[in-house]
Amino acid sequence: MAPQLDGYFKQVDSLSDHFIERLRKAVAIPSISADEERRPDVVRMGEFLAAELSALGAGVQQRPLGKQPGKEHLELPPVVIARYGNDRKKRTILVYGHYDVQPAGKEDGWATEPFELTIDDKGRMFGRGSTDDKGPVLGWLNAIEAHQKAGVDFPVNLLMCFEGMEEYGSEGLDDFINAEAKKFFADADAVCISDNYWLGTEKPCLTYGLRGCSYYSVEISGPGQDLHSGVFGGTAQEPMTDLMRILASLVDTDGKIQIPGLAELVAPLTEEEKSLYGNIAFTMDNLYESLGSQTSIHPDKERTLMARWRYPSLSVHGVEGAFSQPGAKTVIPAKVIGKFSIRTVPNMESEDVDRLVFKYIDEQFKKLGSKNTCKCTLQNAGKWWVASPKHWNFTAASKAVEKVWGVKPDLTREGGSIPVTLTFEQATGKNVLLLPMGSSTDAAHSINEKLDKKNYIEGIKLLGAYLHYVAEEPMVN
Amino acid sequence: MAPQLDGYFKQVDSLSDHFIERLRKAVAIPSISADEERRPDVVRMGEFLAAELSALGAGVQQRPLGKQPGKEHLELPPVVIARYGNDRKKRTILVYGHYDVQPAGKEDGWATEPFELTIDDKGRMFGRGSTDDKGPVLGWLNAIEAHQKAGVDFPVNLLMCFEGMEEYGSEGLDDFINAEAKKFFADADAVCISDNYWLGTEKPCLTYGLRGCSYYSVEISGPGQDLHSGVFGGTAQEPMTDLMRILASLVDTDGKIQIPGLAELVAPLTEEEKSLYGNIAFTMDNLYESLGSQTSIHPDKERTLMARWRYPSLSVHGVEGAFSQPGAKTVIPAKVIGKFSIRTVPNMESEDVDRLVFKYIDEQFKKLGSKNTCKCTLQNAGKWWVASPKHWNFTAASKAVEKVWGVKPDLTREGGSIPVTLTFEQATGKNVLLLPMGSSTDAAHSINEKLDKKNYIEGIKLLGAYLHYVAEEPMVN
Known part of the structure; x- marks a missing residue:
């Protein structure tokens, strides 16, 4: 039975200016975790998130992580954890994101002020943290708000875990997750992390593997x-x-x-796996563009993707x-x-x-x-991480992508590592899904970081739709 | 005919405290050429030298070298050039040294204040610049003074060229030497540079080659x-x-x-050259000590010296x-x-x-x-440099070493380069001799730089004796 999403989607569209304003406020807080002098801004960003979540009716806690190892004069910024909904008949989804950002300064070559969200005529929203990871984090809050204003029942219980040290090695987080796995996170049925990117610019993907x-x-x-x-x-x-x-x-x-x-x-490479690579939306020109050269090892897409993943x-x-x-x-x-x-x-x-x-x-x-x-x-x-993309967590996300974007997502892996992924999998014992919002050209960690308005607004729809499909998936896996 | 040197030698001995005081004054001026803030001290050191030379009756000029390339707000310290004696019947010897020093600070690990000459009970005179190159430079001044006080006629005309930027690439010096080769330095019959070290600690050497x-x-x-x-x-x-x-x-x-x-x-290695290495005062233990390890390529002295030279x-x-x-x-x-x-x-x-x-x-x-x-x-x-060690310049120095130290000097080459050597040879067309005063353990460029009192005082005798033997050598080469 397909969930009824039209009311929710319309509400997201009509709240889009409000959601962009929320992102503007978040980008304006220079929460650079690597910069000691910006530590108060990181803390302020955590407080902003906690206040917004409280206003939406979530139960919020800011949990201290103690002193920063090697810099004992510095308190680590708190982990913001929250619960929205506590209905035993619903599934519970644990989502993760981070509210700190990479360093940025006009002097590095930014075309705009990095901590002022600046939208150009192509709908590109420039600003540090826009795509990594404030846009996706706010995506969850926006999804809650749109449900409330549309009068649509929220389909799951949502557990949230937002940290403030991701760009500086996630200091203290592993211990926290392990300690809370059987406490605050105890009823999580699956995990969703939105902190990576599409392989290209046109087609969404779901990510089920990372190299170690x-x-x-x-x-x-x-x-x-x-x-x-x-x-x-x-x-x-x-x-x-x-x-x-x-x-x-x-x-x-x-x-x-x-x-x-x-x-x-x-x-070993199976014939089944081998056959998957040809259909992935990726071209050698995509690679050459991101390399800034044609100095690739392999001449074709299939071998390039296999070499990377x-x-x-x-x-x-x-x-x-x-x-x-x-x-x-x-x-x-x-x-x-x-x-x-x-x-x-x-x-x-x-x-x-x-x-x-x-x-x-x-x-x-x-x-x-x-x-x-x-x-x-x-x-x-x-360690490397590979999840089962046949799990209902992935099936739900795949249906949501098809609903929102009109296309089946690519199932992808990544060459790099997102260590928290494996931590969540091992601590909770549940399936973990990486569900990206931004695209390959967003320039996370680089100058002129941006998130396309379309990816933000459709991404909010996607996160909400994903939760609805999660609620509908049969209890198989 | 052997020159009469006893009166001069006795005078050097009786003036030794005075000569050590002169070195103490020079070491007290922190003339660090690499340190912008010490530039006034470098200039002050040049003035000190010029004043001492004037007091001894030499004709002195401080010649400007213009702005420092790449640091145009800084004037290069002047080259101090001087002439002592102008007798056409005498040979004219051009000597070179430098009055600037390497950086030094107590915090680098010095056991004593680097800019206070400190003499221990073994007669080691610690201080930055003691051996590199203030001791040798003052050696020439001391030799003049001892001749005057002993009433011994100075055996040659002495041209002096003392620069203040040697430890920072001798900025501007090559052009100056080339410009003055046929002017101030025009009547030089040979060149002597005292700015290197014995191969070991016991036996003096004359150096006739450098690698490029x-x-x-x-x-x-x-x-x-x-x-x-x-x-x-x-x-x-x-x-x-x-x-x-x-x-x-x-x-x-x-x-x-x-x-x-x-x-x-x-x-190619000739039999004659090959036979020279066995007699050089050098052991593998000398090498191991300076390496701080036994990780040598060759197991024997001969091949080690050949590999180095x-x-x-x-x-x-x-x-x-x-x-x-x-x-x-x-x-x-x-x-x-x-x-x-x-x-x-x-x-x-x-x-x-x-x-x-x-x-x-x-x-x-x-x-x-x-x-x-x-x-x-x-x-x-x-470029590499090799001089003829059979030239009268070397013969005279060899006789002087034998007279002062009672031993024939080793004829050595060096693995490193002293670029000014080649510049003087090419600009003047005359034989250049490297006549070291200090020993291999003097730690030039390192912490706890020192010059042994014996090397300083006997070195002053040696420089004077060398000039006497120069005056006696037949006009062959």
Whole structure:
């Protein structure tokens, strides 16, 4: 039975100016979590959210997370948690978003004031946080308000979890989620996170997978202190020479990882999965546009998407301890630390990856016959995540997309990681859905971040519609 | 005919406290050329020198060098030039030194105040500039004064050139030397520079060669901007991957340069030259001590000295544009610039080295089959220098060392470069001798710089004795 959504949709349309005003107020608060001096603004943004939620009749709490690790003079901004509805006959959906933003300043090259929502004639709403993640967060509030004003019964109980430190490593959040999983979040039937983007600009998607990331350091040391290359060049074994050889042995120009055994950990590609990639709305021109060049590894869309979503990759990020400034300096660095990371995918277990990496680097270093010392360590690891896109949570979202946008969404994965996704899945044991509002051109984390008016308003409809379809889905999974 | 030096030597001994006081006054002036705020102190140090020289009866000029390139609000400190004696029957010796010093502060780890000369019970005189290069510069002034007080005729005409920007690239000096070569410096018969160090701590040396240096950048670029390794890892050819492979192909752990044709440019080792290295006062323990480790390439002294003095070496200094901080950042840098340099030796012509380097890097990059762009450029080049140690300038210095220290000096070369050496040779067309005063443990450029009292006082005798032997040498070369 298809839910009756016309009244709700009309109400969203007629409240659209009001919803844009709400976004304008939120963007005006420069809640930059990375900037110590902006901490009061982050707190103010949390208070704004809590007040709006209270006014809508939700039960709101601002929960402290304690001192910021490493900066003990700073209080972490509170997590804003809220419940709207407490009807045991309804399903309960837990949604997550964040109310902090990336740094931004006119001097970085913004065309408009980053903390003034500025709408151009194409309906692009420019402003820091517009798409990441204030637009989607307010989307949930707007959906509640439109239901109230349309006199439509809200179809689910809604649990909300909005944090203020996402752009600075989500300090303190994992512990909080784990602690509340069987308390405040106890009755959640599924989780929905709106904090990513469509693959392109035309077609919505639902995201069911993320790669993990294992980040390594290789430290090579020899001399007791930095040396002058004039005096010592030719007489000392140089750590930088060894490090270049180690880092060069990891991956080739076409991205092929040289570490034996790693490819064997990857889940085999089935014919069924293979057939999915051709239909995804994505072109090589999309890739070239976002790269700013045509220096791709693969010539076709299918292999490009697979390389991004379902195969591991290895990137060398840089070298610590060597000369890194412009100009010329004739130093022989005494200790250099190469940084590289591997994006991991099913079924790569972190411990297996570590073991193969350490073994390979050890072998490569031994081959050099060097008197220097080589030490490889794991800096941090985040696991990959893949959900079942056949779960009712996804089916409901898919129907909502078709209703609002008139098209079946692409089922996508992402190359990067959103660590909170896995935390919610593991803490609640429930299906997690990533339901993006913005598009690939929104420039989150960059200058001139924007959210298209259409994506915002239709996105509010989508979030509401999703909840209605959730209420209708059979209790199968 | 051996010169009569006893009266002069006795006078130096009896004036030693006075000479140490002169050094104390000089060290007390923090003439740090790299520090803008210390520029008045550099100028004050030049004035101090000029006043001392005038008081000794020398004709002194402080010659302006104009504005500092790139810092046009700053005047370069003047070059202090002076002439002592103008007797056409005598030889004329041009000496060079510098009155500026490296930065120094107690907070860097100095055991004593760096700008207070502090003498310990072993006769070590600690202070910034003590050995580099205020001690040697004052050595020439002290030699003049001791001759005057001993009533000994000064054996030569002395031309002096003392600059105040040596520790900051000798800004403006080359042009000045070239301009004055046929004017103020016109009657110089030979040049003597006291601005380097003994190879060890026991045996004096005369230095007749320096390596050159060609410094290169390899720039590899691809994407239009830095990328996120989660989103793009596996889909884009990464400039850092290519750069690691290029840099790894240049040299091996044992310092063997992999660029074909380079070794063939090096002057062959003759049996005569080979036989010289065994007698040099140097041990592997000396090397290990200065390395702070045992990570040497060669196990023996002879090959180590040859590798340092007469063979080229290649060092990779670092990477610009990549992640170089502590911690973890998942960036794919869009443009990275590798820096490396080759220490050059006879008979490597810079143009030939460039040609072979560019060709090799071009070939290595082509092998990668990369769509990125690779560009290799020469940042700067300084030529090697080798003088004839059989010239009367060296013979005189050798006799002086034997007279003062009772031992024949080692004839040495150095791995690093002192560019002004070549400038003086080319501008005057005369033989240049490097005659060090301090020893290998003096820690020039480091914390706790010192000059041993014995090296200072015997060094003053040595400089004077050298001038007497110069006056006696036959007019052969």
